[in-house]
Amino acid sequence: MIRLNRPLLRPADRPGPAAVPDPDLLREAGYGRDAAYQQLVERHRAAVRGYLGTCVADPPTADRLTGLTFTRAGQTVRRGDPGAGPWRVRLLATARTATLQEWRREPDAVPLTEGFRSWAAAGGAWPLDGSDRLTEAYRILPLPWQTVLWHGVVEQEDPRATAPITGLHPDQVGDLTDRALAGLRSTFTALHRRAVAHRPACTAALTALPTGPGRPAPDPAGAAHLTDCPLCGAAALDLADLPGRLRRQLPERLLGWWDEAARQRGREEAAAAAPDAQEGRPAPARRTFRLPDAHRRSKTELAAGSVLALVAALAAGFGGPPPAAPAAAGPPPSAAARLLPSRPGVTTPATTLIPASAFAAAEGTAPISATGRALTPAGWLRFDNVDFGATPKTFVRIRFDPRGAESAEILVRLDDPGTPPVAAARPAAPETRLTRAVTGLHNVYLFARCPSATACAEIEGFSFR
Template identity: 40%
Template sequence: MRRRAVGRAVMSDAVAAQRVREGRRDAFLLLVDRHSAAVHAYLRTCLTDRGEVDSLTEETFRRAYAVALRGTEPYTHWRVQLLTTARGLAVSAWARDPYSMNVADGFRYWAARGGVWPLMARSALFEAYRSLPLRWQTVLWHTAVEEDGPALTTDVLGLPRGQYTTVTGRARQAIREFYLDVYRRAAVRRPSCTAFVQSYSRRPAIVSAAEWARARAHAIRCVRCGEVELDLSDIGYQLCAQLPAALLGWWHDPLYREARATPLPMSPPAFPRR
């Protein structure tokens, strides 16, 4: 059962972090409440020992609390920052004993290879995502990647529940526009590709059937434009497929979703102490 905290429904992650900097230690419990299950689930894809997973979950939040107290602005939204910290702690646990039975086999293999990022890490969709304002990045991660749902997503953003659909739609439209704008600049010397982008960016209200047919035919012949069409045909699926590995390096989607679906009880965090 999720804890209830004062002001939880109206305090965004950003405001909670600001309150921590102002001395409101209880505000950090909002971040723990919203993100601890995800951190715990992620660590369960890295390590097999329950006690170590619990310990590193707590250490992840201890470090995040120290960051919030210093007033250091996160380079990304809180969920990804916390998962990034958890990944680093898991890598350190592996490095201490690479052959430990407490390290999950898949994570051990990834770490032993040097923690190599996948080839799609610098994809056009990823670049468009990183070009978005942090607010839209947050919306897309929680809705498209983790499918956290309206209640948690609006709490993270500090929005009324009724704005969920509007904000989600705007975020998806924003990344679509950023993506096409980036590709348009890259294709400026390729007239046929430029025409494809113009047609694709205007559909479906303005583009005629003949123009749309020409754009589709071009996408079949052109590998680069074909990738654009694939990315934007189901942008939610592509974000889910590309973003986690690109941002975190290690990501085992089936294990993570299984862990999120079967949450394990965790001991109350031993911080922040008064």
């Protein structure tokens, strides 16, 4: 059961040390540390094996494909690919793809289940029923929120199993899940409001729309609109049972193939075969995974990452508005903003209006127009090779969308997302002086700092002078 409206645990209330979360273990594994990757394997093995049990009918084949899944995932980790979304989802996608590839290569050696065979024979089509807007809202959320929603709502994991994945304690997992559901509800509502902004009747009905269990029903006029309008009626159904809708729709939207009953049975069987792994201890007589010997990258190269991920994780886990980004130089917990490759040879003059849609890499954003983007508190945009020229530039101007929150703030950083911002702009003061004069070629990062969990910072573009 999803618990709602409980007081959140603050950092000072944490009872003892927590486990190392998945993002930190993935970063350590990226350095080539086999022990960190082995811990990830033991943490997720039962879930992967359970999912593969819905794809193949032969247990030894499912065991072999489990090993293949973690081998391929380890290769991705060693390449420094940050991926997107919770690692569990990426593992299951790898398992699904590995099964299809092995079956197509040797059909007789991979006995598929009837359901998976039918799905594969039909071309592996993604189901198109249900709300795609709900999936879009989920993908906009910060990674810690996506993680607890997948593990706690979709897979309905015990908080004791989810806790080490997030680095929290079991009694904090429910609190973070509550915050994530509230953020999902707000983001979904905002996306629907934007989609029907040109329809006054929809906008009026949306204002009175019941947004969860126990909320008052809409007035008769609003109820009639929900009956007559397919868009608003579907949104009302989603909001009335958000956890249930997410549990039924998200797996098929993200993975294509999903058999919940068979997956749960397979996972329970795999977990029963390795009880020690459920307590965080390596199971005996299990294969030890070694990361592939790819080229070694320096710890400095891999560790430098988005300080925003730390800010978002703190805000998401313990309540309150995101704190100001720290100026200290320690490595933040996520390398996503740094590891995505730059585009060599492509430069953009800093004095031109650079559309928000022209980013080279991004996280936690959604389109609001042909050129504009909305950002969540964990959202960032990276623009490569912005040319400031030889004449020093001392001001930045952010073109905010007037529909965004007035309290939103955009932090501007150069080259390294872990450095202090050179400017902070708000809708009330869109043009602000840089903390130092800038010349030459730089990568520009725009980070959102917002008072709420929803997409609040909405920008069309920016320029320097």
